[in-house]
Amino acid sequence: MFTLQSLVDRSSLELGVLVPGRPGALDEPLSWVHNTELPDPSAYVREGELVLTNGVWLDRVDPARFVRQVKKAGAGGIVFGLRAELPATPPALVEACREEELPLLEISIAVPFTAVSEAVADMLAEERKQSLVGMVRRGDALATAISRGAGASGVLDVLRREYDLPLAVVDRMARSLAAAGVDLGADQLHAVASGLARHPPALEVDLGDAGRVALFPVGAVGDIDAALICLRPLRELAAAEREALEQTARFLSLEVAKQQAVQAIEMRFASELLEMILSGGRRATEVPGRLRAFGVDPGGPLAVCAVAFARGEAATMHGLAEVIGEFFAAEGVPAVVAGGTQDVVAVLPWRHPERELPLLAQRLVRGVERRFPGRRPVAGLSGIASQGAELRPQLLQSREACRVLRRTSAGPSVRAFAELGTHRLLLGSLDADTLHQFSGELLGPMKDHDARRGGELELTLRTFLDHDGQWGATAGALHVHVNTLRNRLAKITELTGRDVGRTEDRVDLFLALTIDAMD
Incomplete structure (x- = not known):
């Protein structure tokens, strides 16, 4: 101008x-x-x-x-x-x-x-010419930085050579991908992520002591996945500065897309590893090689940790696997992290005493809580496998422990499978389809009766078993007369063929209810 x-x-x-x-x-x-x-x-x-x-x-x-x-x-x-x-x-x-x-x-x-x-007219033409020349030169420098693998930090360095602006690149998971002349705190990173989550994304956000800052969205594969942040309000940026920031944001989209592609490949390979472990048989022989590809020694002791969100919250929320991967990287622990349909699983080497594994898991849970405010993450742990070819029981154990914790709204956030009880140790080692067939055949008639009549037979049975078969305590918990309780239990015996007065039948009912509660 x-x-x-x-x-x-x-x-x-x-x-x-x-x-x-x-x-x-x-x-x-x-x-x-x-x-x-x-x-x-x-x-x-x-x-x-x-x-x-x-x-x-x-x-x-x-x-x-x-x-x-x-x-x-x-x-x-x-x-x-x-x-x-x-x-x-x-x-x-x-x-x-x-x-x-x-x-x-x-x-x-x-x-x-x-x-x-x-x-x-001459001055504006010359100014536009210089702007175009600068854009071309800047574009060449940005392309060179990306092609040489300089990453987001190298891209910011190119921009900072022209404009001494405080800059950062933050993704929608509140992670700082790069920074120059600024150090954003956790609350500020979350404020940026919240701004990116809006539809349309915010052009400015308030970062408290840092004031209002400008956001230049960085898109990758059609979505807004990050933002180039300039710690200046939009009104204080000159037209040339805004133009340079917008151009840089477009180049950053290439870098973000590249990172996403690498992460997607890693996640796919990690998910395939879980399939190999679960399949067993000949595929189990492929597990050691896949572990080595992720930098995990398959010949030493290994542990499995399954993480999810409690109370039925989505376990595979975008970014959870990445957050868990970042945690283990910061801890200096090589790990394979894969997202499942109900949880995120990490396979890691563990040469320390087994009693120290829950301490690591508790730090992991706290780290996830900070990245997902308002959520309650839980972690289930397996026992220690002596080598990579023996991971199937550990994978099943950690997921079962995680499933138990997911159904709770309070209590411990980390539990080992061995703490769940002997019956769960046995159930965790059996085929899931067989278990659910057993549970469905035994409880099916009772559930159908409740569905048709609006009854409470299942609740009555669970309450009776939870109170160790004590008639008075069960009736009090259900707020019914003891005679009503007797009639309900008699109906349960009629429908299931199991008498709650007999120990072996009570065990069958208890196991069936436990299996039914499994995801």
């Missing part, structure tokens, strides 16, 4: 400053020039334009009113053109501009307004 001072500096225009306006007005950018002789040009003058006039309107309107209308339109100043009939700028016009702090310049009789228009 051109300025009044840049015009004054062109001696060929023979411009003189009569009123400089408010402080800094001569150096403010202008948009264009507007030649007018209307008594009230406010309807036609655009904001930031420089008004050129010969004062033909002086016999129809007071100079003070003319100046007020020009200022009302947002003009950047007035250039008064002298003519033979008016060889000096009217003092009333000078005084009015001084009162309104509106810049007033005077141009010689010998210089036409077209000379000013041509000068402005």
Whole structure:
């Protein structure tokens, strides 16, 4: 953009400053020039334009009113053109501009307004040329940085060579991918992520002590996955700075897409590892090689940790596997992290005492809580496998422990499978389809009866077993008479063929209910 001072500096225009306006007005950018002789040009003058006039309107309107209308339109100043009939700028016009702090310049009789228009056009053309040249050079530098693997930090370095701006790249999981001249705290990162989650994404967010900052969305594969953050409000950024930031954000989308592609490949390979472990048989022989590919020694002791969110919350929320992977990387523990349909599983080497494994899992849970405020993550742990070929029991154990914790709204966030009880150890080692067939055949008639009659036989049975078969305590918990309880239990015996008064039948019912509660 051109300025009044840049015009004054062109001696060929023979411009003189009569009123400089408010402080800094001569150096403010202008948009264009507007030649007018209307008594009230406010309807036609655009904001930031420089008004050129010969004062033909002086016999129809007071100079003070003319100046007020020009200022009302947002003009950047007035250039008064002298003519033979008016060889000096009217003092009333000078005084009015001084009162309104509106810049007033005077141009010689010998210089036409077209000379000013041509000068402005030349300056804007040169400015645009330099902007395009700068964009091309910047684009080359950004492309080079990405092709050489400089990452998001290298991209920011390119931009910082031109503009000394505090910058950061933050993804929608509140992770800082790169930073230059700024150190964002956890709350500030979450504020940026919240802004990105809006539809459409926010262009500015409030970061507390850092004030309002500008967001330039970074898209990858059609979605907004990150943002280039400049710790300045949009209104304080010059047009050239905004243009450079927008260009850099577009190049960052290439880097983010590349990272996503790598993560997707890693996640797919990790998921295939879980399938190999669960399949057993010949596929189990492929497990050691896949573990080595992830930097995990298959010949040493290994543990499995399954993480999910409690109370039925989505376990595979976008980014959970990435957060868990970041945690183990920060802990210096090589791990294979894979997202399942109900949980996220990590396979990791463990050469420390087994009692220390829950401490690591508790730190993991706290880390996930910080990244997912308002959620309750839980972690189930397996026993220790001696080598990679023996991981199937550990995978089943950790997932079963995690399933138990997912159904709770309070209590411990980390539990080992061995803490769940002997019956769960046995169930965890058996085929899931066989178990559910057993449970469905035994409990099916009772569930059908409840569905048809609106009964509470299943609740009665669970409560009876939870109270160790004590009639009085069960009736009190259900708020029913003991005779009502007896009638319900008799109906359960009739439908299931199991008598709750016999220990072996009570065990069958208890196991069936436990299996039924499994996901």
